[in-house]
Amino acid sequence: MTNRERRNLRNGLLFISPWLAGFAAFTAYPLGASLYYSLCDYSVLKPPVFVGGANYQELLLDPVFWKSLSNTLYFAVFFLPLATVLAIALALLLNTGVRGMTVYRTVFFLPSLTPLVALGILWMWMLNGEYGVVNYVLNLVLNPLGFQAPIWLQSTAWSKPAIVLMSLWGVGYAVVIYLAGLQDIPRQLYEAAELDGARWFAKLRHITLPLLSPAIFFNVVMGLIGALQVFALPYVLTDGTGGPARSTLFYAMHLYNAAFRYLRMGYACAMAWLLFLIILALTLLVYRVSRKRVHYAG
Amino acid sequence: MGEYRNRPRLQGRGGIPSLRRARPFRFGAACLVLASVWFLSGCNVIIPQPRDDYVDGRLQITYWEKWTGFEGEAIRRVVDRFNAKQDRIRVNLVTMSQIDRKALVAIAGGDPPDLVGLWSAGLSQFAEKRALMPLEPFMEKAGMPRDAFLDVFLEQNTYRGTLYGLPTTPASTALHYNKRLFREAGLDPDRPPRTLAELDAMAAKLTRYDAQGRLVQVGFTPSEPGWWHWSWGYWFGGALWDGERVTFDTPENLAAWEWLQGYPAKYGAEELRRFQSGIAGQFASPQNAFFTERVAMIVQGVWMASFIDTYAPGLEWGAAPFPSAAPGLDNVAMVECDSICIPAGARHPDEAFEFIRYLCSQEGLELLNMGHKKFTPLREVSPEFLANHPNPYIELFIELAKSPNAFYAPLMSTWYEYNDEITPAFDRVMFGQASPRSAVTQVQERVSGMWERTRTSIERRERAEKEAAP
Numbered sequence: 136m137t138n139r140e141r142r143n144l145r146n147g148l149l150f151i152s153p154w155l156a157g158f159a160a161f162t163a164y165p166l167g168a169s170l171y172y173s174l175c176d177y178s179v180l181k182p183p184v185f186v187g188g189a190n191y192q193e194l195l196l197d198p199v200f201w202k203s204l205s206n207t208l209y210f211a212v213f214f215l216p217l218a219t220v221l222a223i224a225l226a227l228l229l230n231t232g233v234r235g236m237t238v239y240r241t242v243f244f245l246p247s248l249t250p251l252v253a254l255g256i257l258w259m260w261m262l263n264g265e266y267g268v269v270n271y272v273l274n275l276v277l278n279p280l281g282f283q284a285p286i287w288l289q290s291t292a293w294s295k296p297a298i299v300l301m302s303l304w305g306v307g308y309a310v311v312i313y314l315a316g317l318q319d320i321p322r323q324l325y326e327a328a329e330l331d332g333a334r335w336f337a338k339l340r341h342i343t344l345p346l347l348s349p350a351i352f353f354n355v356v357m358g359l360i361g362a363l364q365v366f367a368l369p370y371v372l373t374d375g376t377g378g379p380a381r382s383t384l385f386y387a388m389h390l391y392n393a394a395f396r397y398l399r400m401g402y403a404c405a406m407a408w409l410l411f412l413i414i415l416a417l418t419l420l421v422y423r424v425s426r427k428r429v430h431y432a433g
Numbered sequence: 434m435g436e437y438r439n440r441p442r443l444q445g446r447g448g449i450p451s452l453r454r455a456r457p458f459r460f461g462a463a464c465l466v467l468a469s470v471w472f473l474s475g476c477n478v479i480i481p482q483p484r485d486d487y488v489d490g491r492l493q494i495t496y497w498e499k500w501t502g503f504e505g506e507a508i509r510r511v512v513d514r515f516n517a518k519q520d521r522i523r524v525n526l527v528t529m530s531q532i533d534r535k536a537l538v539a540i541a542g543g544d545p546p547d548l549v550g551l552w553s554a555g556l557s558q559f560a561e562k563r564a565l566m567p568l569e570p571f572m573e574k575a576g577m578p579r580d581a582f583l584d585v586f587l588e589q590n591t592y593r594g595t596l597y598g599l600p601t602t603p604a605s606t607a608l609h610y611n612k613r614l615f616r617e618a619g620l621d622p623d624r625p626p627r628t629l630a631e632l633d634a635m636a637a638k639l640t641r642y643d644a645q646g647r648l649v650q651v652g653f654t655p656s657e658p659g660w661w662h663w664s665w666g667y668w669f670g671g672a673l674w675d676g677e678r679v680t681f682d683t684p685e686n687l688a689a690w691e692w693l694q695g696y697p698a699k700y701g702a703e704e705l706r707r708f709q710s711g712i713a714g715q716f717a718s719p720q721n722a723f724f725t726e727r728v729a730m731i732v733q734g735v736w737m738a739s740f741i742d743t744y745a746p747g748l749e750w751g752a753a754p755f756p757s758a759a760p761g762l763d764n765v766a767m768v769e770c771d772s773i774c775i776p777a778g779a780r781h782p783d784e785a786f787e788f789i790r791y792l793c794s795q796e797g798l799e800l801l802n803m804g805h806k807k808f809t810p811l812r813e814v815s816p817e818f819l820a821n822h823p824n825p826y827i828e829l830f831i832e833l834a835k836s837p838n839a840f841y842a843p844l845m846s847t848w849y850e851y852n853d854e855i856t857p858a859f860d861r862v863m864f865g866q867a868s869p870r871s872a873v874t875q876v877q878e879r880v881s882g883m884w885e886r887t888r889t890s891i892e893r894r895e896r897a898e899k900e901a902a903p
Contacts, residue, residue: 176890179541180562184897193886265711289710291864376853380860395534397850398558 173404183401190405202381203389206295210385211362213299218358219351222306226313247307255371258301262287288372291382298369298383309354316350348429356421363414386410491523494781496548499532507804515791522784536776540564545776547785551598553589553770554842560592561846566775567595571786583834586770586810589841598772599793600810602802604734605833606767612749614639614729625753629668632756639729648700648708653730655693656709657722661767662859663852665689667840668757668765674843679884682877690869692758694862702865719744738824739806752826754833764836770810847887851880
């Protein structure tokens with residue numbers, strides 16, 4: 136390294152030092168500490184005592200851990216495809232160039248700006264089994280057929296679908312990204328396809344979706360990570376209990392309860408690291424599967 | 434990328450301008466570093482700063498409390514009066530949501546408030562970790578007698594023989610019933626049920642269905658308000674904990690859970706759930722099922738009267754001890770309290786106790802609890818307090834708190850985990866998804882395992898502490 140390079144390096148490091156200090160203090164250190172605590176019996180109020188893999192061993196034998204994991208996977212499996220299809224469909228509709236489009240775009244984005252707590256309370260009323268507006272409408276259709284609308288959040292079978300439904304309310308962010316992706320697709324490709332006699336579906340299948348694939352990929356990965364960490368909405372709706380009968384006890388809620396309600400920080404850290412590994416593995420899987428299917432233009 | 438590659442470079446070979454030649458850059462870098470150090474030290478990360486403890490010659494102490502609304506105003510009045518009474522200490526009252534979690538972080542971080550208001554049910558958890566200061570030495574020094582307080586409330590603030598908090602706002606629960614619905618059903622509105630069998634029979638008379646066979650009014654359901662699923666065994670003579678062992682699967686508790694299951698069995702599990710889904714989660718609102726007369730009898734606490742005044746002022750109601758299942762088992766009631774504690778590591782414990790001494794005097798507690806519309810945890814009550822109290826049944830609630838059959842959540846450091854096992858078990862029984870026996874057995878197994886684990890953990894920690902301090 137020449138003198139000049141060394142100096143440049145030093146000055147460069149000096150310039151990014153505020154970020155480095157922040158990263159070290161608020162990310163790297165907590166990350167390392169949580170890994171260490173995951174191997175400890177640690178109650179926050181007392182110094183940690185090293186216990187080796189005991190937390191991980193206990194986790195794997197804990198039926199509530201598995202319940203929270205399966206609830207979370209259930210949520211991800213239903214939420215992610217639904218959110219993706221819905222967001223793309225909305226983006227396609229909002230990209231048609233009808234008059235007043237900016238108004239529609241704003242309207243579909245608005246729910247994303249609503250605080251989750253307000254959203255939760257509002258939906259709790261809308262999904263009220265007896266007096267909710269959703270069931271009022273559903274029962275108009277279902278009752279003549281001899282069926283009853285479900286009681287949603289009070290039912291072990293329907294509480295998770297209810298939370299999926301509420302979460303779909305917030306697809307606005309994904310829609311914005313898809314819209315940007317759609318507007319990046321060169322017009323001439325569609326014109327060329329039209330000259331060859333392509334119809335709407337053929338254009339969608341052979342032009343829009345392939346060229347939108349980087350945006351889809353991005354949204355799927357982000358959505359997957361978000362879905363596996365679902366927390367605020369069910370926490371507000373059930374006051375942290377994950378009721379009824381633990382049907383909405385999601386992984387992040389169980390983790391939070393372990394850390395701050397049961398004061399079992401070591402156990403919670405072990406859960407956090409397992410979740411990290413699960414998310415890592417699933418994300419790598421998505422990368423692998425999508426390698427041949429994502430087309431980057433240019 | 435091609436475009437960028439062909440762009441003319443900014444400066445000959447180097448690309449980036451040399452810093453030696455450009456002094457302003459170095460100056461800028463230094464500024465940034467200084468600014469970040471200044472920012473971090475402001476956050477007390479790098480340079481701990483001494484704080485101003487004295488303002489105008491008075492020591493400032495901090496008191497975190499959870500109450501808001503009319504309850505917050507009541508403690509504000511007590512604090513104001515204390516601050517006006519003397520000129521040595523100034524209590525700075527700070528209202529906190531999720532106070533137990535924030536206290537936890539503050540105590541662990543070594544910067545706790547001088548006083549904190551906790552819930553008695555969460556106190557054991559803090560006490561077991563020695564996060565609170567024992568209060569007896571302070572009381573002795575101040576000449577404050579223990580027996581001024583009702584035993585049941587001191588017990589709840591005691592963990593393994595040591596007192597860690599003093600009760601501030603106590604509560605007991607009782608049966609609340611709707612007198613108008615009693616009359617309508619042909620029952621005597623001044624004759625509430627005296628045995629559990631009577632309650633069941635009256636509940637049946639108070640239950641109504643519409644033409645389609647759907648529940649529109651229920652006499653009683655254990656799921657409303659659904660706050661104390663753990664408590665039912667006590668009306669059968671059971672208990673959750675004997676000081677050593679988890680006792681959830683005793684015959685008394687099993688009998689209680691069989692009784693619970695009677696309700697979904699009578700009303701139909703599906704139908705009861707549908708009914709419940711319409712009334713869930715609306716306590717402090719005019720839609721509360723008791724206020725809208727959809728549920729005729731409920732268990733509620735001493736605070737209920739003021740909610741009735743606010744949300745259903747015309748309601749004709751009465752209160753009585755919730756009846757028990759076993760003959761001779763009278764005045765069974767759940768009692769609990771909020772507690773005031775001094776966190777371990779508080780910087781001014783003596784001054785903090787000075788405030789506790791005022792707060793827990795008859796004057797302080799009557800001022801506070803008149804505001805909270807509760808009773809006081811003291812044996813002595815002034816006649817004016819009783820005469821002016823807005824709750825017409827206040828003496829009943831005091832009597833229940835004094836009852837030998839009053840009970841409270843077990844003083845276990847793992848109580849929250851225990852309770853969080855009971856709640857889903859209750860749901861499964863009410864939904865007809867588990868039999869009482871299997872639910873009770875499962876809770877017993879899970880919680881016993883939990884307790885074993887906790888004991889191991891306590892022993893391990895004590896061993897580690899011994900090794901660390903030879």
